Amino acid sequence: MIPRDASHTLSSLAAGYPVLAVTGPRQSGKTTLCRALFPALPYASLEDPDTRQFAQEDTRGFLAQYPDGAVLDEAQRCPDLFAYLQRRVDEDPRPGRFVLTGSQQFGLMSGISQSLAGRVALLHLLPLGIAELRAGGLLPPSLDRLLLDGGYPPVHDRRLDPAIWYANYVQTYLERDVRQLINVRDLAQFQRFVRLCAGRTGQLLNLSALGDEAGVSHNTAGQWLSVLEASYLIHRLPPHHRNFNKRLVKTPKLYFLDTGLAARLLGIETESQLATHPLRGALFETWVVSEHLKARFNRGLPANLSFWRDRAGHEVDLIIERDNRLWPVEAKAGSTITADASRSLLRWLDVAADAAAEPTLVYAGEHAQTRNGVKWIPWREWQPHV
Structure with missing residues (x-):
């Protein structure tokens, strides 16, 4: 084990x-x-x-x-x-x-x-996190391999082909168990809905648009989404509640809880596919959010996570409330450090003032640095805040 x-x-x-x-x-x-x-x-x-x-x-x-x-x-x-x-x-x-x-x-x-x-x-208990993979000597050699493998234990302890395993998982659990819970008669329509959700991981949730594209009503889309959430397949991340700025987005963001499952639903099976896929950044952000959820749940703690975004487009992927402070975390799938990447974090520091704790930026590179008060941490060395 x-x-x-x-x-x-x-x-x-x-x-x-x-x-x-x-x-x-x-x-x-x-x-x-x-x-x-x-x-x-x-x-x-x-x-x-x-x-x-x-x-x-x-x-x-x-x-x-x-x-x-x-x-x-x-x-x-x-x-x-x-x-x-x-x-x-x-x-x-x-x-x-x-x-x-x-x-x-x-x-x-x-x-x-x-x-x-x-x-x-x-x-x-969610699938394996980076700390568990690292401790078990199972951390994949590349970030793209990690995103494709996801965290489900059978993929790692039995060395199974993730593309085949996730395809079977979708058929045996998602399409059988979840579909039966909501008595879906049109399997193709439900499959389309789930894949559309995967395509929206890391994005603001628009239930009406999601329902329209899937061909179901707003209420049906909400019901199906609630069952996916209750089955621990997705998570709705709420916007930060503290009103630092009245011009804030109030819509939650949608995340899959496992990048391997999301990648399979998107039809991504190889590292070369993922490297050029337009949703690679969203999958990396999804991974960062899910890792924080795993770390908190493993300690028996509630999620207590949110994101911050104003109507001017400034956004911080995660706000973690801990010790009466607000810890901002940003995810960037690029492998190089640029000044623009930390702009939203610096904006957040100005807005949150004394409530803000040390900002962290998790990125796809290899070297840890601190620039303008922002800690840049390589994905391989990162340990989620708890």
């Missing part, structure tokens, strides 16, 4: 809560992590038809098999389970007894909020 940065957080939470819930996209390593951290707990998958039938028809009898707890995979497949779990942990509140996993937020979070509030600790 590739060591995961979330291991320490999950172990700490297990010392204080009777139930742990680990959510994230399919194949992000949830089951592997939980079984490795809690080897003494028996394991049951609610994906298995026989196991699910037993849990649904006789929930009390199903849980009676596990007096000392268990790892219950894809727990949202049996909604009645949560109420019975509440009864069990209230009678015996020993910490770390039950570990639930789920790849779909709607079902899992609904069960937790209705029955297990105050009894459960939640951790979001």
Whole structure:
């Protein structure tokens, strides 16, 4: 197993809560992590038809098999389970007894909020981040290879061809699982919608335009987008809320949570394709945003990320609130350092004044430098702010 940065957080939470819930996209390593951290707990998958039938028809009898707890995979497949779990942990509140996993937020979070509030600790596990790849000796040799490989563990620990793996992932999970959640009748239309979303990664979200191009209503586009978000495939990054300047953009930006999946949906399969692709910069920015989300989630922290953009076009890709300061981060896919690249960061420093912390610019080059108070950090050496 590739060591995961979330291991320490999950172990700490297990010392204080009777139930742990680990959510994230399919194949992000949830089951592997939980079984490795809690080897003494028996394991049951609610994906298995026989196991699910037993849990649904006789929930009390199903849980009676596990007096000392268990790892219950894809727990949202049996909604009645949560109420019975509440009864069990209230009678015996020993910490770390039950570990639930789920790849779909709607079902899992609904069960937790209705029955297990105050009894459960939640951790979001996204695909591998740069720190985990680096520590495991798996960091790809080039930035373009990193963007194409993405972070899903099977691509790295089994050395699979990412183009083939992501094609299968789209068919088996995205088109089967997600489409069934929203009962899509026209698969081609849904496929088009998802690919249009990939083409908008790193851009301001215009739901009406997205729906028009996909041939669906504004409401349908919003519903489909919410399900993609609940399935940990996309993230809507909100604009920064503090009103430093009244002429601010108030629309969120759309990001995929994995560049390998986004690249596959865009039809990019090779480094040479990516090197000249018009969305290479957007994919690099997507990677920087997703790395920050991974770093925060691995610590058990909320996203707490935003971006800043005024109507004159000045934009900072990420604003991180930490220690009562605002840390600005910019992503540039170029490999050379130029004065123009840090212009928006310097504008932000003027606007935010005393609230602004040290600005960082992550770029595709090889040398770290500090210019005009801006830290330029090569992608290979970068460590996301937490």
